[in-house]
Amino acid sequence: MSITSEGPVALSARALGPDLARGCMLLFIALANSHYFLTGPSPGTPIRGGFPVDGSALDAAVTWVIATFVDGRAFPMFGFLFGYGVAHIASRRAAAGATPRQVRRLLWRRSAVLIAVGAVDGILFFVGDILAMYGVLLLVGAWAVRWSDRWLLVVAGFFFLLNALPSADSSTVSTEGPDPSMLPPDLATLLAERPVVVAFIALVGPLGFACPFLLGLWAGRRRLLEQPERYRRLLTVVAVVGLAAAVLGAQPVALMLAGVTPVPGDGVLELIGPLHDATGVAGGLGSAALVTLLARPLEGLVEGRRGRVIDALAATGQRSMTCYLAQSVVWAVVFTPFLLGLAGTLTVTTTALLAVATWVATVVLADGLARHGRRGPFEVLVRRVTYR
Template identity: 40%
Template sequence: MTAILETPAGPATARALAPDLARGAMLLFIALANAANFAFAGQPGLDGTPHGLQRVVNFLMTTLVDSRAYPVFAVMFGYSLVQLARRHGPRVLLRRNATLIGFGLVHASLLYFGDFLGAYGIVGLICTALLLRRSDRFHRVVLWLWGVQTGYALVLAAVALATARRGDAVIVNHPNPSLAAGSYLSSMVHRLAEWPVHTATVIPFIVIVWLGIWAARHRVLEEPGRHLTLLRRTAIGGLGLAILGALPYALVSAGLLHADAGTVEAMARVHAVTGEYGGPGYVALFGLLAFHLGEARGQAGRVGAAGRVGAAGRVGLAGRVAALGQRSLSGYLFQSVCWVVVFSPWALDLGGNTYVAVLAAVAVWLVSVAAAHRMAARGERGPAETLLRRITYRTAR
């Protein structure tokens, strides 16, 4: 049995740029998705009768964001499990994931039912107990699972095309009562009922997390120069499948394709399943970007393998986004606070408008990037990361 608790090969003096860059950049997509959810008090958070530029926003949200952003964090969560296990061992990792479940409960109770932290904690416990110490041969199973899923997605797409019928159905947002509640107390009551159901439905993303574990065992993002062919094929194939699978549903959401309700529902299923390929696709894209940034910066910005960039090399926009990626937990929670204030009926009540949702998402993300950059300049962790470490390691001691 090949254990993962080995000393990492190569220099350990710098963080790999790709994971932080991916997390920081994709927080913008998480902001777009969650702001839209709040703005329309339902999912997927789209205006069913778009006009003008709303058509473009709906199309881009459906092809690039909806069901395509969260898988990136699932891949990166699996990747981080391996990195943390190498440094601290499984016992600390179990405590950390148990703490994440507590974070998720608090987040869901106070702010947003669509919390993923609790699910990450549960999946992290499962992976730590059952997957992390398995052999390389065992972990190849996850590649076969993704192959089976690809076949399933192709069957769904074929069925949707074969049974497609014209009609006048539009995208309908499935309501979330907690987002439409008239008071904070009422919203909290609804969230406490919604969160367990939501968490249970997203637990199957363990297959996406497992793919991140496989990638981390092969140091794909720490040493992107050794895996350029894999990264290119994954970026093209993953994003290609995610976009093609979303295209019919995206055309309906933009008001450019007209179908009956059954056809739209079938398209939505294809859209959801193929969205998982956006996770590895986007991660691979950021791995390639990190490699080329390391190459461009040369010796001033690179230590060890290309893509491992030290503090001296992290300048400009990429460095600021990576700083947010290092504080992604704080950035994620900060977003939820903002959505509650901006969109809740009992607060500013600015919901129901596509443009407001997009502008709010971009503005909040930019503020979080600026705040993370200031914290990085001062050598400070994010407040949520600091609290997570204190609870985890105090418990460990």
């Protein structure tokens, strides 16, 4: 078989763990993205970390749950899985006889389609889109697939420490409401303001995701998530330590956002915001490890015998890009002022319910596609461009 005909892995040959992790974490992505649209019932409603702070006791409880288990925890896991998948692609191409230059060109084609799709999504639907950012990360990261293991870990550690430094720019403690580009009053404002914001996120965002991406490259070389019996001890340690660090490291921010503790001074805020974000990286790795360990007993079962829920979640992970973009359409319809415009009507709790309902709908969609033997349309697009 020629090098250029070496296509993507068949759905039936994919490991369950990574797909199951992606499918589950898309719920966290929905919960993390949707609450940042909220403005509160009146223009003067105080906002902290993307949450209106004058809600009910139930809203405070939901805020604590999202700040502890969701915000800053789901996206690092996706960055890790993204790097893991890139390592897998590079190793398969190299095994098929591709030169390093041919591997880079393939990854750059994948990067180009991610940037293009992400830019369209960011401008027309969800300005906080991360696909373009992942595309830029891959554009540079394509060179990293040939780095030594030691260099991958050193550079990953550098970016981890960089993002853990005291800073007043952490979104988890920000007092600002939604960026005007998130809730444009008309189509002309949308088209005028969003391209600049999308470009900024795409160019600056990779700094925050370089660490999990590089760790994903390192883990992907070892097929760590596909051989949990071989790496059980390491996965167990990462799951326990990572999740514990994420929960404990989130508490200063989570309790503050929930109104349990008072808002500290600026100096403390500059510490607890980066602490929340840094421990979120550990939580993302821990979540990936935990799902891999839990998925292993199901790995050998025939599809269908694992249960419809497990198969549907795995199908969602296999079509994660399509399901993620479907979420963007929902946010656009529900929150855009010249559409439904519910940013000032929904509460933290009802927005969380909307996020759960949106995720469930995408799971049903993915399951339906899987039962008809079809990939997601955007997965087909990426593969056609990448593999020509």
